[in-house]
Amino acid sequence: xxxxxxxxxxxxxxxxxxxxxxxxxxxxxxxxxxxxxxxxxxxxxxxxxxxxxxxxxxxxxxxxxxxxxxxxxxxxxxxxxxxxxxxxxxxxxxxxxxxxxxxxxxxxxxxxxxxxxxxxxxxxxxxxxxxxxxxxxxxxxxxxxxxxxxxxxxxxxxxxxxxxxxxxxxxxxxxxxxxxxxxxxxxxxxxxxxxxxxxxx
Numbered sequence: 561x562x563x564x565x566x567x568x569x570x571x572x573x574x575x576x577x578x579x580x581x582x583x584x585x586x587x588x589x590x591x592x593x594x595x596x597x598x599x600x601x602x603x604x605x606x607x608x609x610x611x612x613x614x615x616x617x618x619x620x621x622x623x624x625x626x627x628x629x630x631x632x633x634x635x636x637x638x639x640x641x642x643x644x645x646x647x648x649x650x651x652x653x654x655x656x657x658x659x660x661x662x663x664x665x666x667x668x669x670x671x672x673x674x675x676x677x678x679x680x681x682x683x684x685x686x687x688x689x690x691x692x693x694x695x696x697x698x699x700x701x702x703x704x705x706x707x708x709x710x711x712x713x714x715x716x717x718x719x720x721x722x723x724x725x726x727x728x729x730x731x732x733x734x735x736x737x738x739x740x741x742x743x744x745x746x747x748x749x750x751x752x753x754x755x756x757x758x759x760x761x
Contacts, residue, residue, distance in 0.1 A: 561590035567735040570742065578602040598660040600627045607653045619646065619653070626657065630690035674705055706752035713751050714741060 572594040577583045584596040604623055611619050622642050629635035643654035674695050675681045681696070688694060697704050718737035724730045741747060 561586050564735070565590050567732060568739045569735055570739060603627075603657065603660055606656060607650075610650045610652050615649070619650070622646070674707075709751050710741075710748060714738070717741075 572587065572591045575584075575587050575591075575594050575596045576599045577587070577596060578599050587594055587596050604620065604627075607623060608616050608619060622645065625638040626635050626642060629638050639654060639657055642657075646653060673692065674697060676697050677699055681694075714734075714737050718740060719733050722733065724733065
C-alpha cells in the first residue's frame, strides 16, 4: 500500500480484500478514508474448505441466508442460526464470519450493481436484498457502463499506444493516468453521467 501511495495514488474509495491477515489494517494505515470490505466469495470458499463434500451444498445454502440478508441485523440473526446448526460439526466457520464481520457489513449501506443481461443475472430464483439495486444494461451496449467509459477515456487520453519497458512502467503509467484524471474536478462525473439517461434533473 505504501508503494502505491509513493507512486502517487492519493486515495482508495473501496477495497475488497480476500481475508489475508493484516491486509485491511495495511490499507487503512496508508489510506485512512478507504472503506474496506471482505470479499464474500472468498469468505464462502474459505468456509466450504472445512466441510465434507456431502455437506457443502447445504452449508452454502445456509451461508447464503447470511450474506443475502436485507439488513445487517437480519444477517446477524442468520449467522446465529447458522452457528447453532453447524457449530457441533464445523466449529470454525461461524467464528471466521464474525472475525470478518467488521469489514464485511457496511452500516446502513445501499449498493447499486450494474450488470449485463446474462440469464443467470435475471434468474427468477435470484434473491436480491432490499439494500441492493441492480441496473441492467441493454444488449451490446458497453458504452452505457460508467466504468467502461472511464477506462476508455484513460486509455485514449493518457496511455494510448505507448511501449512499456517493464511491469513497473505499466503500473507507474496507470497510477499517473488515474491521478491526473482524479485531479480534473468533475471529469469523472461528466464521463460517467449520461444526461439523457439521468432521472430527476
